[in-house]
Amino acid sequence: xxxxxxxxxxxxxxxxxxxxxxxxxxxxxxxxxxxxxxxxxxxxxxxxxxxxxxxxxxxxxxxxxxxxxxxxxxxxxxxxxxxxxxxxxxxxxxxxxxxxxxxxxxxxxxxxxxxxxxxxxxxxxxxxxxxxxxxxxxxxxxxxxxxxxxxxxxxxxxxxxxxxxxxxxxxxxxxxxxxxxxxxxxxxxxxxxxxxxxxxxxxxxxxxxxxxxxxxxxxxxxxxxxxxxxxxxxxxxxxxxxxxxxxxxxxxxxxxxxxxxxxxxxxxxxxxxxxxxxxxxxxxxxxxxxxxxxxxxxxxxxxxxxxxxxxxxxxxxxxxxxxxxxxxxxxxxxxxxxxxxxxxxxxxxxxxxxxxxxxxxxxxxxxxxxxxxxxxxxxxxxxxxxxxxxxxxxxxxxxxxxxxxxxxxxxxxxxxxxxxxxxxxxxxxxxxxxxxxxxxxxxxxxxxxxxxxxxxxxxxxxxxxxxxxxxxxxxxxxxxxxxxxxxxxxxxxxxxxxxxxxxxxxxxxxxxxxxxxxxxxxxxxxxxxxxxxxxxxxxxxxxxxxxxxxxxxxxxxxxxxxxxxxxxx
Amino acid sequence: xxxxxxxxxxxxxxxxxxxxxxxxxxxxxxxxxxxxxxxxxxxxxxxxxxxxxxxxxxxxxxxxxxxxxxxxxxxxxxxxxxxxxxxxxxxxxxxxxxxxxxxxxxxxxxxxxxxxxxxxxxxxxxxxxxxxxxxxxxxxxxxxxxxxxxxxxxxxxxxxxxxxxxxxxxxxxxxxxxxxxxxxxxxxxxxxxxxxxxxxxxxxxxxxxxxxxxxxxxxxxxxxxxxxxxxxxxxxxxxxxxxxxxxxxxxxxxxxxxxxxxxxxxxxxxxxxxxxxxxxxxx
Numbered sequence: 119x120x121x122x123x124x125x126x127x128x129x130x131x132x133x134x135x136x137x138x139x140x141x142x143x144x145x146x147x148x149x150x151x152x153x154x155x156x157x158x159x160x161x162x163x164x165x166x167x168x169x170x171x172x173x174x175x176x177x178x179x180x181x182x183x184x185x186x187x188x189x190x191x192x193x194x195x196x197x198x199x200x201x202x203x204x205x206x207x208x209x210x211x212x213x214x215x216x217x218x219x220x221x222x223x224x225x226x227x228x229x230x231x232x233x234x235x236x237x238x239x240x241x242x243x244x245x246x247x248x249x250x251x252x253x254x255x256x257x258x259x260x261x262x263x264x265x266x267x268x269x270x271x272x273x274x275x276x277x278x279x280x281x282x283x284x285x286x287x288x289x290x291x292x293x294x295x296x297x298x299x300x301x302x303x304x305x306x307x308x309x310x311x312x313x314x315x316x317x318x319x320x321x322x323x324x325x326x327x328x329x330x331x332x333x334x335x336x337x338x339x340x341x342x343x344x345x346x347x348x349x350x351x352x353x354x355x356x357x358x359x360x361x362x363x364x365x366x367x368x369x370x371x372x373x374x375x376x377x378x379x380x381x382x383x384x385x386x387x388x389x390x391x392x393x394x395x396x397x398x399x400x401x402x403x404x405x406x407x408x409x410x411x412x413x414x415x416x417x418x419x420x421x422x423x424x425x426x427x428x429x430x431x432x433x434x435x436x437x438x439x440x441x442x443x444x445x446x447x448x449x450x451x452x453x454x455x456x457x458x459x460x461x462x463x464x465x466x467x468x469x470x471x472x473x474x475x476x477x478x479x480x481x482x483x484x485x486x487x488x489x490x491x492x493x494x495x496x497x498x499x500x501x502x503x504x505x506x507x508x509x510x511x512x513x514x515x516x517x518x519x520x521x522x523x524x525x526x527x528x529x530x531x532x533x534x535x536x537x538x539x540x541x542x543x544x545x546x547x548x549x550x551x552x553x554x555x556x557x558x559x560x561x562x563x564x565x566x567x568x569x570x571x572x573x574x575x576x577x578x579x580x581x582x583x584x585x586x587x588x589x590x591x592x593x594x595x596x597x598x599x600x601x602x603x604x605x606x607x608x609x610x611x612x613x614x615x616x617x618x619x620x621x622x623x624x625x626x627x628x629x630x631x632x633x634x635x636x637x638x639x640x641x642x643x644x645x646x647x648x649x650x651x652x653x654x655x656x657x658x659x660x661x662x663x664x665x666x667x668x669x670x671x672x673x674x675x676x677x678x679x680x681x682x683x684x685x686x687x
Numbered sequence: 688x689x690x691x692x693x694x695x696x697x698x699x700x701x702x703x704x705x706x707x708x709x710x711x712x713x714x715x716x717x718x719x720x721x722x723x724x725x726x727x728x729x730x731x732x733x734x735x736x737x738x739x740x741x742x743x744x745x746x747x748x749x750x751x752x753x754x755x756x757x758x759x760x761x762x763x764x765x766x767x768x769x770x771x772x773x774x775x776x777x778x779x780x781x782x783x784x785x786x787x788x789x790x791x792x793x794x795x796x797x798x799x800x801x802x803x804x805x806x807x808x809x810x811x812x813x814x815x816x817x818x819x820x821x822x823x824x825x826x827x828x829x830x831x832x833x834x835x836x837x838x839x840x841x842x843x844x845x846x847x848x849x850x851x852x853x854x855x856x857x858x859x860x861x862x863x864x865x866x867x868x869x870x871x872x873x874x875x876x877x878x879x880x881x882x883x884x885x886x887x888x889x890x891x892x893x894x895x896x897x898x899x900x901x902x903x904x905x906x907x908x909x910x911x912x913x914x915x916x917x918x919x920x921x922x923x924x925x926x927x928x929x930x931x932x933x934x935x936x937x938x939x940x941x942x943x944x945x946x947x948x949x950x951x952x953x954x955x956x957x958x959x960x961x962x963x964x965x966x967x968x969x970x
Contacts, residue, residue, distance in 0.1 A: 481871040554890040560881050639893035687892050
């Protein structure tokens with residue numbers, strides 16, 4: 119890196135590469151910092167995947183000699199779509215702010231870098247509904263503050279970034295003192311450590327004098343060849359007017375009904391400027407191209423409006439007479455589709471951790487399923503794609519996992535032309551209760567007016583169900599009076615450890631008791647991919663003996679890591 | 688002036704007491720169990736119906752047929768000849784051909800016969816007939832009674848829950864509730880009648896929850912106004928009593944009726960069905 123000119127695009131790309139390598143090396147270490155010793159919701163993996171998406175997109179956008187600003191934007195864009203898990207989403211917001219801070223920048227000076235750090239922190243804080251100190255956010259803030267403090271005339275970019283890294287480490291060490299759950303678990307914040315690793319990895323690249331050393335991962339070829347299987351990009355990001363807006367076009371366009379036959383598809387409007395413009399001649403020439411022709415104005419400027427299937431030809435004809443400006447071409451068939459879509463009842467999209475759950479949700483009328491995968495955390499892009507596939511203008515999204523909530527909210531913001539409402543379901547049983555409570559509007563009823571009451575009923579139903587889950591502790595853990603050893607079963611309700619032990623049936627029984635099984639009307643067991651149907655049925659029979667009142671149901675969920683997901687109503 | 692006469696059909700689920708007390712004429716639909724035929728409410732009571740139902744299977748599951756225009760003529764003609772005006776209120780035309788038979792008969796007989804499509808079922812029709820009878824005995828003429836009943840149609844809400852959607856589906860009356868068919872989970876569907884057709888409302892996991900939700904739905908429909916409520920149940924008088932209790936607690940009830948689901952409706956909805964009808968006193 120040539121210091122006297124500041125940080126350039128090439129430097130930034132290599133920094134991203136180094137950061138990814140560092141995160142990859144420390145992935146497991148960071149995963150193990152999860153406060154809850156549960157085998158999913160892995161911060162290390164989620165942040166790595168998110169940053170890889172940023173790096174790949176930056177690699178695709180990179181051209182020799184390009185300015186820093188657009189490359190940073192590309193990285194931000196990649197991370198936005200690839201964001202997985204809450205930590206991934208927050209990281210993508212950091213990158214977004216970072217890119218905003220570098221807007222229009224050719225090469226960034228130390229001062230500019232400090233500004234970018236501050237912008238990153240501000241954007242990330244804004245994205246989180248209830249920012250909490252002792253998390254990734256405070257580590258980011260520590261980094262930005264330290265960078266600002268280190269800024270003095272003449273210092274290098276490396277100097278302020280090193281200060282940022284140091285500030286991040288100090289803030290990271292403070293996190294247990296800020297958050298009780300970290301203290302109790304004896305760990306620092308996982309997301310915060312991820313940030314430290316990122317800065318560390320970025321700096322390492324420049325500590326090597328010549329930038330020697332092979333990166334752990336191969337970047338994308340600049341000409342857009344896909345290498346990473348992780349990035350399933352089934353869509354394209356398209357520039358809108360003035361290169362600002364980005365439209366996501368899902369590759370599988372929903373099959374929409376044929377619009378009532380439109381003879382001419384494109385509503386074409388433009389202004390033709392010139393001298394001695396021949397109105398009559400233009401009318402003759404344009405009228406054969408379509409209908410609804412209007413030519414108004416005078417010899418110097420004419421406003422022309424036309425419905426045609428060949429907007430290009432209309433423009434070419436105009437160009438024979440002068441120059442064109444204020445061109446607007448809209449696809450009326452799409453507009454009809456969009457209008458029709460507004461009358462369709464809302465579509466439901468659910469994120470599910472297993473194939474059994476996919477079947478259950480589909481049988482209940484959910485039209486869009488996002489598979490959570492082994493990590494149980496799908497990316498923002500995966501969620502957005504399924505949303506984009508829905509015909510309806512209104513889409514309700516059920517994340518069904520607290521670590522998917524933010525990615526779902528991010529995806530909701532990224533799908534254009536649709537009103538997407540993420541619902542706050544943080545467990546699968548909540549998602550199921552919400553779907554059952556979904557009240558389809560009557561045909562002809564204006565959907566927009568009904569949406570608020572529909573979502574309200576769904577949210578109310580979520581509060582009426584208690585959700586539990588059973589998994590295996592990946593390390594020793596204790597919470598209050600309950601403790602569990604690595605390898606033992608844990609019965610959890612959200613973040614609360616309600617039962618622990620070596621015998622699965624026993625843990626399930628105690629968990630159901632804690633969830634109010636005795637007085638419940640319904641207890642449902644959803645068994646995961648490691649459990650056989652016979653085992654599950656036997657457990658249900660046992661539970662029915664212990665809890666004679668409720669109706670006990672058993673269904674195949676197919677989820678990884680959690681032998682049982684349990685709902686008590 | 689001779690009082691207006693009120694006619695309805697057996698799908699209105701009026702009990703014998705309600706019919707007699709208000710002098711309402713009820714034209715029966717016919718229930719078929721295999722080759723055997725019964726006139727609903729004449730040859731077959733709700734209790735007898737449910738007993739047969741528990742034994743019936745396959746082709747012996749019951750079906751209904753609407754009254755013929757002649758059945759209506761036999762009722763209308765003597766009334767019209769005696770100088771009465773008639774207000775005749777019937778099952779939703781989307782659910783049964785009864786309304787059509789009545790309309791044809793009215794045309795044939797002539798005179799002042801107002802046939803009204805209730806766009807409802809069970810005591811959704813019954814409450815309208817009872818209100819018509821009250822207005823008639825208060826001395827109002829045919830047109831006034833007709834107008835009052837028609838005004839109440841849009842405000843008469845029916846919410847009900849079935850044990851299984853099979854009966855509705857088998858008999859082709861499932862309407863938009865088709866959307867609820869196919870659930871892998873054991874759930875109780877909650878349905879309503881909208882524009883005379885069965886409409887899906889939501890699903891719940893247990894009967895207890897279904898009862899609570901029916902009351903909430905009635906509460907929302909009532910919007911703090913005084914209401915007449917009917918609780919209808921399929922062979923579960925205790926369940927009906929519990930439902931009635933909750934209704935009295937949460938709504939401003941001016942009148943509450945409890946009645947068993949008759950054979951006509953029971954055939955289409957199945958045993959284990961229970962529901963609420965809610966109608967504001969002032970629409």
